[in-house]
Amino acid sequence: GAGVSQSPRYKVTKRGQDVALRCDPISGHVSLYWYRQALGQGPEFLTYFNYEAQQDKSGLPNDRFSAERPEGSISTLTIQRTEQRDSAMYRCASSISSSHEQFFGPGTRLTVL
């Protein structure tokens, strides 16, 4: 595709439910990043993949958050047992390599009731 795509664009869930957010990077982009953006703030780093390898997960807030990129392309960010504080915009980005600029997808707006 022409850009990074994310699905769903909007997700409303009840507290305690698990959610899976999907990111489809730009074709050929080796590096993939997940960020979380609270209202009125800049994006905050969650995790980073180079090909299928998760190189840095230091930004994941706790063990309810996990991410995978099994074939080095599409990635899934999973939040287990969601809490209201997890409500935010979740953004995915990809880059042709780790030393190049990142291109962002439209984001998934998660609301936990």
Added chain:
Amino acid sequence: AQSVAQPEDQVNVAEGNPLTVKCTYSVSGNPYLFWYVQYPNRGLQFLLKYITGDNLVKGSYGFEAEFNKSQTSFHLKKPSALVSDSALYFCAVRPNTGFQKLVFGTGTRLLVSP
């Protein structure tokens, strides 16, 4: 640890006037610096970057930014603002080695009045 400061929550400028959106940074070693723009209900769009070389870098939509190492600044500029430039602007930094994550500022809202 790296950090970015955008000291102005909002910048107001009249159409046709020059604009500056300020950014200062802190990073170990040499920085990679970026500006992104966010329009309502849209994703972040890459504007420009400083990696190495000329301190003045040019980017999309007529924007440019000046890297000043002594002042640890990377201010975004445009000679003549357009109403359509009104948006949220984010500065970001990462070191040129090691960790790949971008650290973003809190953003500056630019309002260009007709």
